[in-house]
Amino acid sequence: MGWSRLQGDDWYDIVIFRYLLSVKNWMQRPELHKYKFQTIVNRAMLAAVYNEKAKQSRRIQVFSLEENIPGNDDITYMDIVTEDNLDYINYGEYDAAVFQKKSRKTKQEDVFAVEAFLKDGGRKDLRLTYSTREEAIQRSKALYAYRRFHGLREKIRISREDKIIYVVKIEGGKN
Numbered sequence: 001m002g003w004s005r006l007q008g009d010d011w012y013d014i015v016i017f018r019y020l021l022s023v024k025n026w027m028q029r030p031e032l033h034k035y036k037f038q039t040i041v042n043r044a045m046l047a048a049v050y051n052e053k054a055k056q057s058r059r060i061q062v063f064s065l066e067e068n069i070p071g072n073d074d075i076t077y078m079d080i081v082t083e084d085n086l087d088y089i090n091y092g093e094y095d096a097a098v099f100q101k102k103s104r105k106t107k108q109e110d111v112f113a114v115e116a117f118l119k120d121g122g123r124k125d126l127r128l129t130y131s132t133r134e135e136a137i138q139r140s141k142a143l144y145a146y147r148r149f150h151g152l153r154e155k156i157r158i159s160r161e162d163k164i165i166y167v168v169k170i171e172g173g174k175n
Contacts, residue, residue, distance in 0.1 A: 011049065018048035058131045060109055110139055111146055114167055118155070126167040136163045143167070 022044040026032055032040055065078040110128050117126040130136040140160040147153060157168045 011052075014048050014052050015045045018044045058135065060113070061129055108139065108142065110143065110165070114143065114146065114156075117167060118152075124169050128165040128167070130163050130165070133163050136160055136165055140165050 019041055022041045026037055026040055063077065066076055069075050069077060069080070113126060113128060117123055128136075128139070130139060137160065140158065143158050143165065147156060147158060155170060157170055159166050159168075
């Protein structure tokens with residue numbers, strides 16, 4: 001962890017389980033004994049860190065339009081919204097805690113976000129940004145299925161543009 005300059009509290013759980021798995025493998029698989037134990041452990045823990053960082057990079061990024069753009073002291077994201085994108089501005093606050101849910105056995109983070117969005121009467125739209133276009137395509141299909149399964153066709157409109165999915169409440173939609 002010191003080698004990768006990682007904070008102990010944040011990464012300990014991720015690294016320790018891979019370490020313990022390496023010990024187990026070392027004991028059960030004699031063919032690994034031709035390598036140093038330290039080599040096996042280091043590679044396994046580095047792989048765990050790499051996999052976790054890759055997983056974090058794929059998570060949906062939530063930010064406020066009122067935040068300053070990094071590297072620009074006085075410019076906010078709201079300052080650069082164009083006329084074409086005014087339909088997608090969130091005029092209410094969004095509870096980002098929806099992404100912190102621990103039990104995601106059947107639901108993805110974006111489904112939790114849509115459910116929270118539907119409960120929030122002040123919000124008109126939701127923007128979900130993904131790390132790749134392919135991931136956005138895959139998740140838009142899942143959200144279309146979610147909308148159809150829950151009878152939300154008259155309540156929300158879902159559209160995708162490159163790596164972004166927009167969910168917009170339909171005016172006069174049945175509640």
